[in-house]
Amino acid sequence: MSLAITAASAAETTDVKGIDLFLPATYDLFWSAVILVIIAVVVYRLMPKFTAILDERTAKIEGGIAKADAAQAQADAALAENQAQLQEARTEAARIREEARSEGAVIVAEQRVRASQEADRLVEAAQRQIDAERQQAAVSLRGEVGTLATELASKIVGESLEDSVRQSRVIDRFLDELESTATLSPKGK
Amino acid sequence: MLAQLQSALAEGETSGFHVPSIADFFPQAIFGEGTFYEFNRVQLIRVVATLVLLTVFFIAAKRATLVPNRFQNVIELILDFVRKNVIDEIFGPERGTKYVSMITTIFLTILAFNLTGVIPGLNLAGTALMGVPLLLALWVFFAYWRAGIQQHGFFGYIKANLFPPGIPWPIYFIVAPIELLQILVIRPASLAIRLVANMVAGHIMLVLCFSATQFFVWEAGPALKGFSVLTLGGGFVFTAFELLVAALQAYIFALLAAVYINMSLEEEH
Numbered sequence: 001m002s003l004a005i006t007a008a009s010a011a012e013t014t015d016v017k018g019i020d021l022f023l024p025a026t027y028d029l030f031w032s033a034v035i036l037v038i039i040a041v042v043v044y045r046l047m048p049k050f051t052a053i054l055d056e057r058t059a060k061i062e063g064g065i066a067k068a069d070a071a072q073a074q075a076d077a078a079l080a081e082n083q084a085q086l087q088e089a090r091t092e093a094a095r096i097r098e099e100a101r102s103e104g105a106v107i108v109a110e111q112r113v114r115a116s117q118e119a120d121r122l123v124e125a126a127q128r129q130i131d132a133e134r135q136q137a138a139v140s141l142r143g144e145v146g147t148l149a150t151e152l153a154s155k156i157v158g159e160s161l162e163d164s165v166r167q168s169r170v171i172d173r174f175l176d177e178l179e180s181t182a183t184l185s186p187k188g189k
Numbered sequence: 190m191l192a193q194l195q196s197a198l199a200e201g202e203t204s205g206f207h208v209p210s211i212a213d214f215f216p217q218a219i220f221g222e223g224t225f226y227e228f229n230r231v232q233l234i235r236v237v238a239t240l241v242l243l244t245v246f247f248i249a250a251k252r253a254t255l256v257p258n259r260f261q262n263v264i265e266l267i268l269d270f271v272r273k274n275v276i277d278e279i280f281g282p283e284r285g286t287k288y289v290s291m292i293t294t295i296f297l298t299i300l301a302f303n304l305t306g307v308i309p310g311l312n313l314a315g316t317a318l319m320g321v322p323l324l325l326a327l328w329v330f331f332a333y334w335r336a337g338i339q340q341h342g343f344f345g346y347i348k349a350n351l352f353p354p355g356i357p358w359p360i361y362f363i364v365a366p367i368e369l370l371q372i373l374v375i376r377p378a379s380l381a382i383r384l385v386a387n388m389v390a391g392h393i394m395l396v397l398c399f400s401a402t403q404f405f406v407w408e409a410g411p412a413l414k415g416f417s418v419l420t421l422g423g424g425f426v427f428t429a430f431e432l433l434v435a436a437l438q439a440y441i442f443a444l445l446a447a448v449y450i451n452m453s454l455e456e457e458h
Contacts, residue, residue: 016211021389022382024319025215027227032320035239036328040294042243046250047290050268053253060255 138182145178206404209396214318214389234305235315242301271296271443279447280454288450291332295325296443299384303435306392307428314435317388319381322442326377329446333376337453346453376449380442387438391431398424 024032153171216230249264257265271293276285299322302315316322337346350372351365398420405417 016215018211021211021214021385022319024323025227026225027221027229028231028318028320029324030225031228031232031235032318032324035235036298036321036324039239039243039298040291042246043294043297044290046246047293049250049253050265051289053255054265054269054272057255057257 141182207400209393231313231318234311234313235302237311238301238305238315242297268293275443275447279451284454292443292447295446296439299442300436300439303388303438306388306435307431313392314388316384317392319385322381322384326381329380329449330377333449333453336450340454380445384438384442387434391434394427395424395431398427
């Protein structure tokens, strides 16, 4: 640069000196002032509008962000609540199921006991009835046996009383057989 | 490349090669020569830049809606950059709101005027002449003095700056004059000079590259024409570099303005 300036000042035939660059002429100051005042007036006049717009935008963006944050927080809270409720419901369901299971077990056991009691009772009643019927059968049989025996006896007596020894043996055997049949018959049933 | 340029320059002096010079920054008057309202090319460039800047800004403001369109997005990107990366960064959250318009004005003005340096047809940064940077620097100067006096009172501000607490008293003999010079001269002067010097240097580099290209292509002998590729490439590089510098210098100026005002507002130095 200094090279250029020296070359220039050597070449040019003017009375301008280097220091003049930093010592403004009156006309320079005058026109500079005019121009600067105009610029300053316009900028000062219009700046508030830009500032207002920029501030408003910032506020709007911040408001939007805040709103979004709030919505997010709300959503998070709702989600947490839902999950808590779901968890609660699950626990409740599990509890109810458990309860139902144990209750069912109790009921089954109860029913089993009752059924076996009923069965016992039925068996017992049947037994008793059987006994009674057997008794009755035995009684009626004994009566019939007497009649039969008498009939038989009269038949035997009427037809042949010569072999008395054989006759009595026949009667005894018959009676023994009858006896053993009577004692055997309940067992056979 | 320097050696080539040097030879080109040496040759240029004898064969109508346009060498960039300080005179570029003091062009002939369009009207009012010699008066306080002398109007020349630099003023014209500034007027054009101002019209473009204000038109864009005005349209953006008129059309500004809550949901931005593409054009508004670009404008708001710049405004947001100033607000976030300069003001919020330096002042912290609350204190800077008062200075948003001021810092934005400074940033936009310098950016627009810097960019004229690489716009074909204009080719000279509106900030390459001391007037605008100096006035902006003076604006910053008054702003930080005003802020300091409002915050601490006149003597409070002087005391806070010249006699920072926490150093042994003999040091004040050194520190106080330096600090005084700092808040009176160095801060505004450095702001203005930094900007002007950058723009002047950028302009000279660009003109050098492009006029050398012109010279090599049209006037130099066949053997030298090849150099035009180098100088044109240099022109590309420096144009891109100037774009960067234009934005960077606007940022630095705005940032330092904010820093100076904030230093006045701070309780302890």
